[in-house]
Amino acid sequence: MAKIYSQIKSFWDSQPCGTAHINLPPHSEEYFIEFDKFFESFYPYYLPFLNLESMRDKRVLEIGLGSGFSLHRIAEVAAACYGLDLSGGTMALNQARDRHFKLGLNLVQASATNIPLADNSLDFVVSVGCLHHIPDIQKAVDEIHRVLKPNGIFKGMVYNRHSYRYHVYIPVARRFSAGWKGKTSQDCVNQMYDGSDNPYGMVYSRRQVAAMFRRFEITSFQTQNFVGEEVLPRYGYRIPRNVWLKTLGKIVGLDLYFSARARK
Numbered sequence: 321m322a323k324i325y326s327q328i329k330s331f332w333d334s335q336p337c338g339t340a341h342i343n344l345p346p347h348s349e350e351y352f353i354e355f356d357k358f359f360e361s362f363y364p365y366y367l368p369f370l371n372l373e374s375m376r377d378k379r380v381l382e383i384g385l386g387s388g389f390s391l392h393r394i395a396e397v398a399a400a401c402y403g404l405d406l407s408g409g410t411m412a413l414n415q416a417r418d419r420h421f422k423l424g425l426n427l428v429q430a431s432a433t434n435i436p437l438a439d440n441s442l443d444f445v446v447s448v449g450c451l452h453h454i455p456d457i458q459k460a461v462d463e464i465h466r467v468l469k470p471n472g473i474f475k476g477m478v479y480n481r482h483s484y485r486y487h488v489y490i491p492v493a494r495r496f497s498a499g500w501k502g503k504t505s506q507d508c509v510n511q512m513y514d515g516s517d518n519p520y521g522m523v524y525s526r527r528q529v530a531a532m533f534r535r536f537e538i539t540s541f542q543t544q545n546f547v548g549e550e551v552l553p554r555y556g557y558r559i560p561r562n563v564w565l566k567t568l569g570k571i572v573g574l575d576l577y578f579s580a581r582a583r584k
C-alpha cells in the first residue's frame with residue numbers, strides 16, 4: 321500500500337491539478353486569477369453545489385485541493401478553513417495562493433486516510449475529485465466521519481460509474497479504435513480522466529457511494545459534466561458546453577456529486 325501512495329503523491333507533485341490549463345507561472349497572482357475564471361465558467365454548477373452561504377462562520381475542511389479554487393471561496397466565509405492534501409507540490413501552490421490573497425488558510429500535508437484533526441471538530445468536509453484517487457477509500461470516509469461533528473455535512477464528488485463515457489465511449493473505443501485496443505477499462509479511465517501516468521482513479525455508482533457512506537444519511541445525488549465530442553466526434557464542440565451540461569450531463573455525466581450528513 322505504501323508504494324501506491326508514494327506513486328500517487330509523485331504523480332500529483334509532478335502536475336498539481338490545474339497547472340496544465342493556464343499558460344502563466346503557476347505560483348503567480350495572475351495564474352490564480354486566470355485559473356479561477358476558467359474553473360468557475362467551466363464548472364458552472366460547482367459553486368451552487370457547495371452552497372458557500374451554508375458554511376458561513378463554520379469550521380470547514382477541504383481534502384484534495386488542486387489549485388485551491390474552492391478553498392479560497394470557503395476561506396472567505398468560514399470561521400476556520402483547513403486544507404489537506406497528500407502532495408507537497410499542491411501544498412506549495414496553495415501556500416502561494418494564501419500569500420497572495422491573505423486567506424488565513426490552515427494547510428496540512430497528509431493523507432485523507434489519516435486526518436490530523438480532532439474527533440467531532442468540523443461542521444463541513446468538502447472533497448471534490450479526490451476520494452476516487454485513494455486506494456483505501458473506506459479508511460478516508462471513516463476519517464471524514466470521525467472529524468465531523470454529529471450532523472456535520474460532507475459534500476463531495478467521485479467519478480460516475482454510470483456515465484456515458486464509462487458505459488459507451490470507452491467500450492466502443494476499446495473495440496474499434498486502433499490506439500485503444502488491448503487496453504483495459506482501467507487504463508482508459510486513467511488516461512481519459514487524469515492522464516495515462518495517473519497511477520490510480522476509480523469510478524463509483526450511487527449504490528457503492530451509499531455503501532461506503534453507510535454511517536451518513538445521503539441527502540442528495542446529482543450527475544454533472546459532459547464532453548460533447550464523445551458523442552459527436554469532431555463536431556461536438558460546435559454545440560455549446562452548456563447545452564451538453566444541461567442535458568446528457570444531468571443524466572449520464574462524468575461526475576457524481578453528493579451531500580451526506582454524519583449520523584453519530
Ligand SMILES: C[S@@+](CC[C@H](N)C(=O)[O-])C[C@H]1O[C@@H](n2cnc3c(N)ncnc32)[C@H](O)[C@@H]1O
Nearest residue numbers: 332337384385386405406407431432448449450
Ligand atoms: C483531481 S485533483 C482535485 C482537485 C480539486 N478538488 C478540483 O476539483 O480541482 C485531486 C487532488 O487530490 C489529492 N490527493 C490524492 N490522494 C490523496 C490522499 N490520499 N489524501 C489527500 N489528498 C489526496 C491530489 O494531490 C490532488 O490535489
